[in-house]
Amino acid sequence: MDFVRNAWYVVMWSQDLKAGELVGRTLLNDPVVIFRDPDGRVNAMEDICPHRLAPLSMGKLVNEGKHIRCAYHGLEFDGAGKCAHNPHASGRIPKNSDVRAYSVVEKHSLIWIWMGERAADPAIIPYFPLLDGAHQVSKRDWLKMQANYQLVVDNLLDVSHTAFLHEGLLGGPDTIKGNMKVVPKETKNALLIERWIDNIPVPKFFDLLFKRDGQRVDNWMNMTWQMPACLTNDTGVTSPGKPRGEGTGIFGMHFITPETDRSSWYHFAAVRQNPISLGEPGDSETMKQIAELRRYAFEVQDKGIIEGQQRILDMPRFKDEPFVPLETDLGTVSIRRHLQDLIDAEKKEKTAVES
Ligand code: FES
Ligand SMILES: [Fe+2]
Structure with missing residues (x-):
């Protein structure tokens, strides 16, 4: 790799x-x-x-x-x-x-x-102004993943897994009904994957941020990737049929750095968007819960699957990563291809310098 x-x-x-x-x-x-x-x-x-x-x-x-x-x-x-x-x-x-x-x-x-x-x-340098200045940022947290960094990026790019792996917490069976759109950004080094899902039972994480009434919601999940492995999930909920400006959510930020071919550093934090204030200490308590629930999702739910994939990929017969892509993998596939082009260009440069 x-x-x-x-x-x-x-x-x-x-x-x-x-x-x-x-x-x-x-x-x-x-x-x-x-x-x-x-x-x-x-x-x-x-x-x-x-x-x-x-x-x-x-x-x-x-x-x-x-x-x-x-x-x-x-x-x-x-x-x-x-x-x-x-x-x-x-x-x-x-x-x-x-x-x-x-x-x-x-x-x-x-x-x-x-x-x-x-x-x-x-x-x-990837652009993350939300981590600066006056924004209240949830715990600046990190995990070590015993898996290649691209498996972690794949996981974030395809949020359809929230329907299964994070069922009840970040998504549910209805989450996969959403429309997905891949939107290239102005440079090839960034990509946006948009999803809007109408009228679903509110996942626990979003109920905490929104009305805390267990009522159905519309849900958006817009994931932006920046080269090489930095992502922002603009995600939230609003009442069914209402614009997102009447809803609330977070910007979840993710930074993945390869350690070795089969391990990576994973840093993350979140900022609320359009927050519904409970005053204090309620707002601070909510920020704490945001950090805890996200860490639970990443450490207990994502990490196990991603490290499991790596264990399978370590088997000699799977050397070539023979994935069977679904339509939801469109973003993942195009980013992997783009990164491979950059890697090939670097290799060519190196050979030219050495010869
Ligand atoms: S001074 Fe560093 S190895 Fe000897
Ligand atoms: Fe996940």
């Missing part, structure tokens, strides 16, 4: 990287060490000491938190990956002793990393 490398991937929520700590992560099959320096800037580099290949994340921060000291023989590296100190013999810094550094940007309360060969372009 290959990944698009010339793209921005989420490392973690900004709030989860404390000054003074070294965090080792595998991202896109590469070991990465991340730390926040005393100025608050985030640094990321390959988690490999060039001397004897010890993981730098096993070392410690020295020089007032600006350098990583390798735990094995004490070489020190600055935030740009430059070997800054050799404590041995003459102290000469040997050739080829620098570590590859990665471009990192903090935006939308997330830490983004660029691991490609092309120059990092901050202008193409």
